[in-house]
Amino acid sequence: MKQAVFLICSQDRKGLLSGISTFFYQQNFNILHCQQYTDNRQNLYFMRVCMDITEMPITRHQLEEMFSEFAAPLKLQYSIHYSDEPQRIAIMVSRTSHCLYDLLMHAQDEKDLPCEIPLIISNHPQLEEVAARFKVPYYCFPVNGNKAAQEEQIIELLHRHHIDLVVLARYMQILSDRFINEFPHKIINIHHAFLPAFQGGNPYLRAWDRGVKMIGATAHYATPELDEGPIIEQDVERITHESEPDDLKRIGKDIERRVLTRAVRAHLEHRIILSGRRTIVFSK
Amino acid sequence: MKQAVFLICSQDRKGLLSGISTFFYQQNFNILHCQQYTDNRQNLYFMRVCMDITEMPITRHQLEEMFSEFAAPLKLQYSIHYSDEPQRIAIMVSRTSHCLYDLLMHAQDEKDLPCEIPLIISNHPQLEEVAARFKVPYYCFPVNGNKAAQEEQIIELLHRHHIDLVVLARYMQILSDRFINEFPHKIINIHHAFLPAFQGGNPYLRAWDRGVKMIGATAHYATPELDEGPIIEQDVERITHESEPDDLKRIGKDIERRVLTRAVRAHLEHRIILSGRRTIVFSK
């Protein structure tokens, strides 16, 4: 089944649901899922509509034209996405493989993550073998004191490969503002702590030192403010006083990869809309 | 803010969302929440619409008439509920107090459970003091071999008090089919196991004996088939080999009460629609 997803945002006012759903009905589309959310504090209305377009009698271009005409007087902000146009993601890693494996396995073997992965970028050579196993080109930029130039090369590489989403899958380098601003809300990072606790470096050791009884991980859109971007997904596991810092790292791996993969999935399925620093993550 | 909730069920077909949302828009209502679900296997469409009716220009009777006229040709099944008409619940208990306290505290002290509790019914005298603390009449029907006659008395009592929902808050008697059929989908029971595991008696001891590593509780609508009714809510906690059967009972109390209270809340907020043996539990 081919699907189209409309992500819509607007000032809230009466009649939006009626108007939009009637538009689709009049086009004779079959709405598969429709979810809404109203942020009363900001008076904003958000909507995700997923339609079956398998037998759409008009072209996509025509559909987009018609919706554009419909949306203009209502001042709707929106984007349209098609299920048969999978996004292209670049994975950036350092030395640890668990998040990388999870994304590759779901995308390539289990085929339940709708994306293509044309390249993997790293500042270390260790994971080249993993990339090779999945036949994904691996670009290595070892830290060499010329970070700005390397970032430019990476940016160029990402553009050349028409990358839609950059996934920082335990990439242990801080990206420059220049880099982040080049891909606004197109970079998802996994932080190995339950944000806003333990922002910054060495969160597991600091968690151990603080004596917390649960550890967590947080997937968020990268913004220039380190670990301050909009949170997409979080999860935790219970630990005890017996859990040594190395145990936290090991337990944390499992949290990190499932949190990151869930966040990437939500993004790839076009279930996320941003509202300031908060994310609306529709369930369907 | 006064609210009206419409729970709607229909054969699925195109245009339902458009039609219903347009109806409300034309009446000039402000939709606060609208959630839908389509069961593709049964081709059924379910909808919950919550509206602000604080300044409704027509009477409730008029509203109901109009919606009835609108719904008839579409063959919609529906019910309408008003937030300022709290439901009346009867709590049935045996000897353990944790679920009872939770319901009473939320309804009376914390005032975040929208209901009245006009009576508590028990087959044991122990919890009369708890009822007295909250000034709720307590009716005790000690097990005396004449269960059928007692059930008739209880049914009569429930009808006389215009009870909308019966909550079996660890009531350790099996109700007759006659009783259950008198209140179809109006009885919520808490079973102290993760159904369908450990249906029937002594679930904690059987769970210990089986050596499970988590225990749970399940809130469901009572049906004549014991522990087979539609599930509303479930939750679990982790245990270990160290957890003795008495530990399971104690840990279980906390699961039971939160599962039961969540289920009662969902029912009282009119967020549940039944679809065969499955429940649709809307989040808002």
Added chain:
Amino acid sequence: MKQAVFLICSQDRKGLLSGISTFFYQQNFNILHCQQYTDNRQNLYFMRVCMDITEMPITRHQLEEMFSEFAAPLKLQYSIHYSDEPQRIAIMVSRTSHCLYDLLMHAQDEKDLPCEIPLIISNHPQLEEVAARFKVPYYCFPVNGNKAAQEEQIIELLHRHHIDLVVLARYMQILSDRFINEFPHKIINIHHAFLPAFQGGNPYLRAWDRGVKMIGATAHYATPELDEGPIIEQDVERITHESEPDDLKRIGKDIERRVLTRAVRAHLEHRIILSGRRTIVFSK
């Protein structure tokens, strides 16, 4: 069954387990549970031994003398506790009842929390009725600008009632250093956030504003540094973008009370030993 619990701390060295367990064996005691933990970073050894003393052939005084003689050359730090000498706890509250109910219900009705509750202290009158329901004296010290004098009165009250543990069950006042230092590691506070995230005031609103996807609660020993004390227990619940600040408060109540009651239970059962800012919480 009468039990004695020994909590022991020492520099780690070989032979401690052998020596201590042999001491108890030679006294002919039946060890019910024995748990140990070695903090390798600080080279410290911690032990909890729980014995059956139902038929102890010697007096408690004799036991204590003997253990004192045994422990002195080994330089063991230790404390001894008896299950038939329940601790006396004072509960301090402000206006919200959920944590208070939980402690009272478990201590008085369910009788699975081994303690006496001789008094409740508040800075508001609202919960006096709850205290009356459980027949616990309620002392109200409304905020009146003379906090230091009130604290002295409260300290005097706590001493006069031989209070072993002070439980801050959503007491919304910051206690002075003077107060906290009067009861070192004898005050348990519940903070309505997943520490170290959202230390300080209004954590639910700040959590909503930050857009977290889970909220939590933390029980810890109060120290002069606000929300920095040793953590005893934490738990979380998942939320979504739909969860409004009021929903967070309501969901949080359930987390707060179970986290607080678990922490108080661990303390009352003498399962906690402090190691710097970390707690060792033995499971049995």
Added chain:
Amino acid sequence: MKQAVFLICSQDRKGLLSGISTFFYQQNFNILHCQQYTDNRQNLYFMRVCMDITEMPITRHQLEEMFSEFAAPLKLQYSIHYSDEPQRIAIMVSRTSHCLYDLLMHAQDEKDLPCEIPLIISNHPQLEEVAARFKVPYYCFPVNGNKAAQEEQIIELLHRHHIDLVVLARYMQILSDRFINEFPHKIINIHHAFLPAFQGGNPYLRAWDRGVKMIGATAHYATPELDEGPIIEQDVERITHESEPDDLKRIGKDIERRVLTRAVRAHLEHRIILSGRRTIVFSK
């Protein structure tokens, strides 16, 4: 650091902890972890002792001789395991890769699962490529109507490779009693349901049909009674009415692999002792 683990089981009686810990002390060993559990219902005592043997002054053979002499009069049942003698595991799979990847990644890449994986066995060819990526020989026995003969070949293969543990990582064939009895408590299976709920086939579809609100997975030792073996580990995830059977399968994958890997880890670290149908799983 080289470690030796003693797993000990005995009739419970006074003095066991003293006797055993004194034995190790007299040998001048450094006990790293020591955990015990008493099953009061069966009057059985269980113990796990983990020692540092890096600088052991005697040979392993001597150690074993000495412990054997010590244990005989006490009628201790025990086994001794060394950290530098990793176990050899065979993984049996059908068509789905998630559990297989997890075990291979942890064993080979992350190196935090102490085992060797000399072979993978399947009844389907699909996962041969995954095996090849990790350079593990892959033996395929397609279902051909001669199951008994194939099982004999597999048994022979497992013996020839000196396999210590067979992991059924979503192997969708029922093994014969003959096979299972050949490897008593040496076969770990992952069942894709929260046992004892949904024993047998198609658990996700049956879970959807029953309308449960959480799904789970269970790792257990295989016994001739299908899905009735001793449970090692379980976990669950929350679902909603929106979760279709395919969603359950996808969500379930994540539960299955983490439950299976945790169970395999506990087995490989010699943290499990069986007590009838229950498992004692020590945390350290």
